[in-house]
Amino acid sequence: MSNENVYLPGKIRDRIQDLMKSHKVTQAELAARIGCSESMLSRFISGKTDKLGDENIIRIARVFNVSTDFLLGEADVPDRLNYDISELGLSVQAARNLYTHRVNPQVVNALLENPEFANTTNLISGYLDDELAKGFAAQNQLYATVAGMLRGQPDAVDDIKKLQTPVYQADLTAIQRSFMAAIQAVKKEFGNGLLASRELTAQAAKKIYAELTKGQHKPNRKITPEQIGEAVAQSVSHLPGVDTELVKQMFLAMTGTVADNEKGTNDQ
Structure with a gap:
């Protein structure tokens, strides 16, 4: 955290004066923005009165x-940690989706913190408002007018038609590029767990192989599905709460194999 985000200890009057100074806001401007009289705000800041009201404090x-x-002097860092849904511009349904994890809040949070994603949202906003589309539509109309004036020169008309741009294509291409750039940046922040998973898989494979070849002297010894199931179960036996027999039975069930002891039971 940089020092410029930390203020010296102070009371509410000190905080208001510091904030007005750093934001270059006059008492008259602040009073107008919070909806109270300038004289009332001036008297409070000068210490002539202690009455300002909780609502005005929240507005400031x-x-x-x-x-x-921070405003009340209970914290020296001004950053806000909590916001109302209405302040964030979220609908109740959007907030519900985040709260219930219907959408992944970790991913949403990472995207919102990424500057490229902010650019993506602005591009989408322009696309929804037809901002760029109107410009390309006007440009295409100009090309069409010129082409109409060159009817006697088909080659020139074809060249002009090639210059026309699908109205929404530029918007969509820019959005796709920006969004993918944001996704790639977030991926770097999350880290790549692929190598780690490969290493874990390799370790598990070594354990299974060691179990299968234990005491083996002949390289071409036949290995049965039940032996593989036993090896798989032993490879995870060190994990807490693991029922190795259950793991073995699940493996055999997945491969369509019945354990020898179960066969014997069924044959009786």
């Missing part, structure tokens, strides 16, 4: 985008 915190704890 929102004007400067700081926490109320």
